[in-house]
Amino acid sequence: xxxxxxxxxxxxxxxxxxxxxxxxxxxxxxxxxxxxxxxxxxxxxxxxxxxxxxxxxxxxxxxxxxxxxxxxxxxxxxxxxxxx
Amino acid sequence: xxxxxxxxxxxxxxxxxxxxxxxxxxxxxxxxxxxxxxxxxxxxxxxxxxxxxxxxxxxxxxxxxxxxxxxxxxxxxxxxxxxxxxxxxxxxxxxxxxxxxxxxxxxxxxxxxxxxxxxxxxxxxxxxxxxxxxxxxxxxxxxxxxxxxxxxxxxxxxxxxxxxxxxxxxxxxxxxxxxxxxxxxxxxxxxxxxxxxxxxxxxxxxxxxxxxxxxxxxxxxxx
Numbered sequence: 001x002x003x004x005x006x007x008x009x010x011x012x013x014x015x016x017x018x019x020x021x022x023x024x025x026x027x028x029x030x031x032x033x034x035x036x037x038x039x040x041x042x043x044x045x046x047x048x049x050x051x052x053x054x055x056x057x058x059x060x061x062x063x064x065x066x067x068x069x070x071x072x073x074x075x076x077x078x079x080x081x082x083x084x
Numbered sequence: 085x086x087x088x089x090x091x092x093x094x095x096x097x098x099x100x101x102x103x104x105x106x107x108x109x110x111x112x113x114x115x116x117x118x119x120x121x122x123x124x125x126x127x128x129x130x131x132x133x134x135x136x137x138x139x140x141x142x143x144x145x146x147x148x149x150x151x152x153x154x155x156x157x158x159x160x161x162x163x164x165x166x167x168x169x170x171x172x173x174x175x176x177x178x179x180x181x182x183x184x185x186x187x188x189x190x191x192x193x194x195x196x197x198x199x200x201x202x203x204x205x206x207x208x209x210x211x212x213x214x215x216x217x218x219x220x221x222x223x224x225x226x227x228x229x230x231x232x233x234x235x236x237x238x239x240x241x242x243x244x245x246x247x248x249x250x251x252x253x254x255x256x257x258x259x260x261x262x263x264x265x266x267x268x269x270x271x272x273x274x275x276x277x278x279x280x281x282x283x284x285x286x287x288x289x290x291x292x293x294x295x296x297x298x299x300x301x302x303x304x305x306x307x
Binding site: 017 | 142
């Protein structure tokens with residue numbers, strides 16, 4: 001019987017020093033709706049997928065390679081990987 | 085002059101680029117589909133056109149930069165063949181690592197579509213040497229992600245090496261140092277957001293793009 005796949009999550013966000021114009025716009029909209037306490041909104045991406053394998057640590061290595069190659073542009077973005 | 089124009093799913097300026105090269109310098113142009121693993125032999129110029137390759141999914145140019153034809157473009161670029169990336173083509177060149185930096189969402193969050201004036205910052209390149217003493221040019225701009233970004237060290241290196249070829253007279257999108265187009269260190273790969281391919285004869289409102297193709301013809305003849 002085939003083992004169930006690992007569940008991968010990859011979070012990609014613009015790096016701290018890179019202006020996030022979407023985040024700024026969302027922040028302005030939230031202020032306009034009365035949520036004055038909102039600050040530093042960042043809009044990012046969450047990718048979820050299944051990944052064959054049983055070793056979460058090895059899978060994390062694979063996910064990092066995917067981020068470096070395609071999922072994130074490390075000139076402007078940072079990433080975080082999760083495996084469950 | 086022999087040129088190839090790449091075609092990705094979602095390219096929409098590929099025919100413009102073909103016509104621009106044909107009309108400006110009577111070049112011979114082949115269209116090359118993104119799944120090709122080899123480019124035609126004896127090319128003087130590879131044009132990566134504007135558009136929305138792969139629907140701009142993930143990031144503008146990200147998917148296209150991994151397509152089979154880009155491996156061939158990298159090989160040709162290393163051999164010194166001229167590569168011109170316009171708009172989405174500039175984004176693809178940055179994503180593929182052939183040019184430094186990245187293109188972010190326009191600072192005003194709006195798609196900017198209008199004629200735009202540029203200063204020629206470096207007129208000694210193989211892309212700009214036919215501009216003579218012309219100081220500024222008009223081309224059209226049409227993009228949502230044209231906001232050039234590079235980290236401080238990279239930006240300094242780009243400036244110190246005279247890699248900035250065009251700057252906006254009025255910055256439309258938040259680009260650092262008003263950068264509209266840059267060239268690689270070796271001087272054979274140029275990326276720019278404005279469209280010389282939409283400004284190659286007076287009927288289009290400007291013929292200021294034509295000298296770029298004439299410059300490239302000079303380089304091709306000299307090679």
